[in-house]
Each structure stands twice: as structure tokens, then as C-alpha cells.
Amino acid sequence: MAIPKHIAIVMDGNGRWAQARGEPRTAGHRAGIEPVRMCIRECAERGVEALTLFAFSSENWRRPETEVTTLMSLFVEMLDREVEELHAKAVRLRIIGNRQRLSVRLQQRIAAAELRTVGNTGLRLQVAVSYGGRWDIVEAARAIARECASGALRADEIDEDMLGERMQLAGLPDPDLFIRTGGEVRVSNFLLWNIAYAELHFSDVLWPDFQVNELEAALGDFDRRQRRFGAVQTQGTPGRRT
Ligand code: IPE
Ligand code: IPE
Ligand code: MG
Numbered sequence: 621m622a623i624p625k626h627i628a629i630v631m632d633g634n635g636r637w638a639q640a641r642g643e644p645r646t647a648g649h650r651a652g653i654e655p656v657r658m659c660i661r662e663c664a665e666r667g668v669e670a671l672t673l674f675a676f677s678s679e680n681w682r683r684p685e686t687e688v689t690t691l692m693s694l695f696v697e698m699l700d701r702e703v704e705e706l707h708a709k710a711v712r713l714r715i716i717g718n719r720q721r722l723s724v725r726l727q728q729r730i731a732a733a734e735l736r737t738v739g740n741t742g743l744r745l746q747v748a749v750s751y752g753g754r755w756d757i758v759e760a761a762r763a764i765a766r767e768c769a770s771g772a773l774r775a776d777e778i779d780e781d782m783l784g785e786r787m788q789l790a791g792l793p794d795p796d797l798f799i800r801t802g803g804e805v806r807v808s809n810f811l812l813w814n815i816a817y818a819e820l821h822f823s824d825v826l827w828p829d830f831q832v833n834e835l836e837a838a839l840g841d842f843d844r845r846q847r848r849f850g851a852v853q854t855q856g857t858p859g860r861r862t
Pocket of ligand 1: 636637675676691
């Protein structure tokens with residue numbers, strides 16, 4: 621079975637899950653923690669190299685202040701509570717996104733958690749918080765522009781790899797499987813640059829209900845895809861293995 625090297629997940633549907641139970645939306649965010657744990661465990665066990673989870677987008681700042689505040693508190697709580705468990709599993713954690721918009725308290729927890737797991741060689745786990753795909757591209761463009769202005773780089777030397785090396789997922793293979801739960805069939809400004817050739821899998825299941833059988837369905841779907849990357853399928857080189 622073809623196992624993706626890098627899985628990216630848009631964890632959507634928490635609010636609707638809670639509302640269907642007559643609970644506040646934030647109860648859905650809390651219920652979304654268990655599927656996160658499951659995915660980390662399953663990916664590590666199945667030899668997936670990298671997992672990138674969309675937890676809070678650059679557009680999610682538009683939500684009511686109480687929901688944003690609860691989500692931010694939940695991130696702090698999770699970092700405090702889960703980091704030792706991640707470390708024990710040899711997971712290397714990184715937070716991707718615009719940290720400057722986060723509270724100092726959260727920024728400190730992030731720095732501590734990343735430092736704690738930086739030497740680990742198991743699953744590479746990225747959690748996207750205050751992340752936007754367009755923001756990521758703009759930041760990389762700014763970094764390149766600064767290098768050009770300083771004379772370190774010439775404009776005609778810029779290529780795709782150079783831009784990629786200045787983006788949040790630098791050093792990681794591109795996601796080859798993109799999963800979105802919650803029934804919406806859109807990307808919502810997640811990893812725009814990096815998912816150019818990802819296989820897309822959309823599930824109607826709301827994120828708090830995402831269980832191992834749903835992940836297995838996505839992996840099975842991936843295994844059946846024929847990946848051609850613009851080329852043609854040639855004899856003896858199964859496209860899906862590339
Ligand atoms: C995803 O669930 C989590 C975040 C965006 C923080 P939602 O909160 O978007 O849940 P729905 O889509 O409203 O059900
Ligand atoms: C995408 O979900 C962001 C996360 C899951 C963190 P949204 O709920 O924000 O996306 P839209 O608004 O339905 O596009
Ligand atoms: Mg949503």
C-alpha cells in the first residue's frame with residue numbers, strides 16, 4: 621500500500637458538531653482534541669513522515685472574540701499538557717503561521733514546546749495557527765525581496781525551490797495527501813503553494829467524529845489514485861508509487 625509521506629488536514633466541522641448537540645461551538649473545539657491525538661498516533665505508527673494540521677486560519681480572527689479567546693486558551697492548555705507525550709513519541713513539533721498576532725503567553729509556550737522536541741527524529745508535526753497560504757507566499761516574497769535589495773540575490777536567479785525554502789514548510793516534502801473534514805469542498809487558504817500536486821480527499825464527517833476508520837478511508841483513497849504529475853503513465857512505473 622502506498623503510504624503518503626506528508627498528510628495535511630483541514631480539521632473542519634467542530635462548531636456544527638457542537639451546535640447539533642445544543643452545545644456552544646467551543647465544546648466542539650474541545651471534542652476535536654481526541655481526533656488530533658488519534659491522527660498523530662496513527663501517522664507515527666504507519667510511517668508517515670510529516671503531518672500538518674490546520675487549527676486556526678488567518679481569517680478565523682474574524683470570529684466572535686469569545687470563540688477566539690477560548691481557542692487561544694485551548695492552544696496554551698494543549699501545549700502544556702501534550703508536549704511531554706509528544707516528546708515521548710519522538711514527535712518533532714513546529715507551529716506554522718503568523719506568531720506576531722498571538723499573545724506573548726502563547727508565543728512563549730510555542731517556543732518552549734518546539735525547543736523541547738527539536739531534537740526528535742520521529743513524526744514531523746506542524747500545527748498551523750494564524751496561518752494563511754497567501755500570507756506564507758507573501759512572507760517568502762518579502763524575504764527574497766530583502767535579499768535582492770541587499771545584493772545577495774539577483775532577480776533572475778529566483779526559482780521555485782528558492783521560494784519554497786523561504787516558506788513555512790521549508791525542508792519538508794510537499795503534502796501528498798490533503799484531507800478536509802466537515803463537508804466543505806474548498807481549500808480555505810491552507811497550504812496554497814505546497815499542495816500543487818496533492819491528492820485531495822474530502823469527508824462529510826465532522827472533525828470531532830473523525831475516527832481511525834475515516835483516516836483509513838482517506839489512505840485507501842490515496843492508494844487508489846494514479847499520480848502522473850503531468851506526465852503519462854508509462855509501462856513498469858506505476859504512477860501511484862511516484
Ligand atoms: C474548525 O471547525 C476549527 C476552526 C476553524 C478553528 P469550525 O469551527 O470551522 O466548525 P464549523 O465549520 O463552523 O462547523
Ligand atoms: C478552515 O475552516 C480553517 C480551519 C479548519 C482551521 P473554516 O471553517 O475557517 O473555513 P471556511 O470559513 O468554511 O472556508
Ligand atoms: Mg468551519
